[in-house]
Amino acid sequence: MTGSVSPRRADTRRNHERILAVAAESLSCSAELSFNAIARKAEVGVGTVYRHFPTPESLILAVYEREVRHLVDVVPRLLAEHSPEDAFRTWISEYLAHYMMTKRGLADALTVATKSCEKLPANAYEALAGAVSTLVAANVAAGNVRDDLNPQTVLRGLAGLFYLNPADSWREHTADLTDLIWNGMRKA
Amino acid sequence: MTGSVSPRRADTRRNHERILAVAAESLSCSAELSFNAIARKAEVGVGTVYRHFPTPESLILAVYEREVRHLVDVVPRLLAEHSPEDAFRTWISEYLAHYMMTKRGLADALTVATKSCEKLPANAYEALAGAVSTLVAANVAAGNVRDDLNPQTVLRGLAGLFYLNPADSWREHTADLTDLIWNGMRKA
Amino acid sequence: MTGSVSPRRADTRRNHERILAVAAESLSCSAELSFNAIARKAEVGVGTVYRHFPTPESLILAVYEREVRHLVDVVPRLLAEHSPEDAFRTWISEYLAHYMMTKRGLADALTVATKSCEKLPANAYEALAGAVSTLVAANVAAGNVRDDLNPQTVLRGLAGLFYLNPADSWREHTADLTDLIWNGMRKA
């Protein structure tokens, strides 16, 4: 009615964000998500959730993209501040492992790449693969690892991080797996 | 009256087997299992499923044991008929990968190692770890790989096989991942 | 758009009332209530029943309150229009007995006084006890009965009305029991 850029718009955006946040939290622990429960926690009506995300798929997809973006965006900085090997190792231990531990649901994001049953977040998978690709490339350039590595294979090798849990000595386990993979990536 | 072992008994056993088979199929793709759906597919009453498996846990456990036994039992033969390296590679490509591709649910068997919430298939996980352990030991003895490897770490490295699907060129992907891991296992 | 108070709201209220009515009928004869059955009879979805009354307790409570309010609310009028003794006798024969005959479930309202397991209709019981209390007090004031009577005891004495049924000559039986109790209440 006035000069404001439609307060409604702002509300809408906030709703979008809230729903996404709640859904992310929900997926992080149980891989189950109920539109009704999400609406309740986000303090909006169910209908609103449906308006923003017409299907469960669209919601999951949005969540995963948001989650994965973190992992992807940090890569350039890591490469700028660390040696290629350290960047690789740090990315895994400080970012990938953390996310995998908490967001069990992310497993299904990866799953997508292969299981046609749930086509969902192919994008998420590809983004992740891209991040690994960058890190691998840096290490190839540095002469640390073979130049015929398929980043997808490396990412798959790291998938075992899903099966770690905070209670255990996960940091050690993460290091062990990283060592194994890193060793496997080196020039023969 | 003579050789027959009570047809009723036979029926019961068949029911048991059918339920198990249906449940296995169900778990293979979705990690979800509905007693009702299982009963429907197995063409028995719900009550029958409950009689055989009073709790979801008992059913899942039974399925996993049945599934994993395969993988474990074959190891000795492989070691008898192949070189340690080939036994390892064959086990992965011909057995582990196959099962992982079809039995998505098995993922949760591995999960157990970490998620204490669901103590269920600890046995399954341990059995799998045992199988890997035997194969690794044979290769250590043959001087192929380092002697400080943790079989659990190796198994975790192979977890990525879950994310392969039949439609893709999974055989090649399996080989790639196996190469990566094998390389990582070798003496430095 | 003007005077109408949102038809939806009206529907909702009607639903509430219908469910309550059906539940009351249900409880009147069997003390058993099935959410499914209630939904069926009230011609609403089960979910609607759950929305209005999230737990069995909340439903039972609502029913009892509705039922008992009648009994309580009529007392002042009775005392205004009748002598204390007649008010007491009329309340029993015209109200309490009627309700007890039809609403078998009310028994459990009384039960509450003792069975701590189901705290539910404590209010209902207390309301009833309050009604009796008022009637007794009026008769004490009129010098009709002892002044050391515990209204709870009187109410308990009347509990036998539950075991009357319409088919029998219940009016006579009610009178008999009322006489017995009244006699017992009089000054010794």
Add this chain to the structure above:
Amino acid sequence: MTGSVSPRRADTRRNHERILAVAAESLSCSAELSFNAIARKAEVGVGTVYRHFPTPESLILAVYEREVRHLVDVVPRLLAEHSPEDAFRTWISEYLAHYMMTKRGLADALTVATKSCEKLPANAYEALAGAVSTLVAANVAAGNVRDDLNPQTVLRGLAGLFYLNPADSWREHTADLTDLIWNGMRKA
């Protein structure tokens, strides 16, 4: 096969008794009885329970008769050892109240007298009424109470004992109710 009176017979009788005992215990606290549960607790097959008691009614009936017999059988002894008034009071406080408190299910035995819905243990009710009748008669003979009392009315007046519970000061409440009724029974 020999001179023994069929060991089978003995077993059968034992089964009968066991089932009855288990059912009694079951009814004493919850008024719910499941044939399957009873079979389990009595350590017999469900089929056996059905053989002995074809319908739920027949089982309930048998249980109630067994229970009530106690209350009835003790009356002569009480009258022999106490004054009529004390016999009446003792019967109530030491027997009737106890049973009513523990065997909530017995309530339904009384219910029967009136509620045609569940015709079950008319016999039980009549037996109880008979016991009261004897006690009242003794007190009439002793000149303690009016001679026009209907034992059924007295029994109904005592029905409130159902609504006492062990946790409360039930002994006192029982005495209060008994006083009220006794007072009401006395000559005017």
Add this chain to the structure above:
DNA sequence: CATGAATGAGTCTTCATTCAT
């Protein structure tokens, strides 16, 4: 756009009851 009431399909679970052995 947002809301949230209503719906009903579907899952879980318990039991009464039958029946082959």
Add this chain to the structure above:
DNA sequence: AATGAATGAAGACTCATTCAT
């Protein structure tokens, strides 16, 4: 007679989805 496996109806409860306001 006794057994207990099998069956399926029925009730509890959850949730995805629609739609009137």
